[in-house]
Amino acid sequence: MTIILVGVATFLMGCLPGYNTIGYWAPALLVVLRFVQGFAVGGEWGGAVLLVAEHSPNKSRGFWASWPQAAVPVGNLLATVVLLTMSFILPEDEFLAWGWRVAFWLSAVIVVIGYYIRTHVSEAPIFLEAREQVEREKSINYGVLEVVKKYPRGILGAMGLRFAENILYYIIVSFSIVYLKTVHEYDTSQLLLALLIAHVVHFLVIPQVGRLSDRFGRKPVYLAGAILGATWAFFAFPMFDTQNPVIIILAVTIGLCFHALMYAGQPAIMAEMFPTRMRYSGVSLGYQVTSIIAGSMAPIIATAILQETGSWVGVALYVLGACVVTGIAVVTLKETKGISLRDVDAADAERHGIPVPNGTA
16 A cells, blocks of 8 residues: 555646646645655555564664665666656757656656565564464554553664764765755755765675675664764765865765665664554654754754855754664664564563563574
8 A cells, every 4th residue: 555655746847837827726735645655665664674674684684674765766766767868859948847767766666666576575483473463362452552662762772873874875965966966056866966976886885885784784884973973964965065076976976875874774683673563653753753853853853954054064063963873872772783673572571571482492
């Protein structure tokens, strides 16, 4: 249901009439569709990453669970390719009239592929066992209210992990465009090209970072991302100010590599923080609530800082503060590299006095 909702909402965005046709209904309907899309993504991300994480071997969960994360830059890459192509082949008035809609229409193809894959992959055995137990034992609770009650620290930890990663990402891929366009009146097509190259590198780096988290641990890799992410804005904006295309591409690419150090390991870390009976709720809640208060607000806050101060320094300090929050969250977490998800379930059963799930030692 989530993947269908995402696809339908995205496709309909490309079909919306403009303000000149239906007036204020145009932005109103766009906001409604964006809410539907966001609501569905709230369930879709958790379902996708946990499907992989729960199927993965303990020793390589970081690597395999990073692949759904790597799909995000692929999606951005495909969208950028379409927009870049349409902006090159169409006059500006035609691009603004209908050319931008093509990327939204093409999402229908991705949904069909995703739906086919999802309906042909079985759930992980550990999830099926937990579901059977919940259905059998009426005293076992699960879901959002239960995870908030029993694992508030886990939710706060997940939110802390997400905070800087989400803010850094939108400063890199969204606000950098605003900055270059408004401060330097930089060409939009060249900005899209810079993001195109950066997304390719981002895609290649994410699985390798996932592999590093399996080898060296979740915490060291994530902490390195928070520390390096804190430095990025201080050298990236001077690089943007050169207006040199190669240097701009390099700044954006470095930023996404720093971002990958935090982003790649998230599914494995968050999956290892919650027992199976409430893992979907805990992971999705910690991840998506933070998106509302962090990433969605980041470009707005950064733009306001730039307008108020006329300088990028305030934006850099904003990113630094976010990375400090995430750094503290990482330090306070327990290292979970190589842990068995069955052991997490067993600890949950012992802690809350419930029967041990089938198959759990």
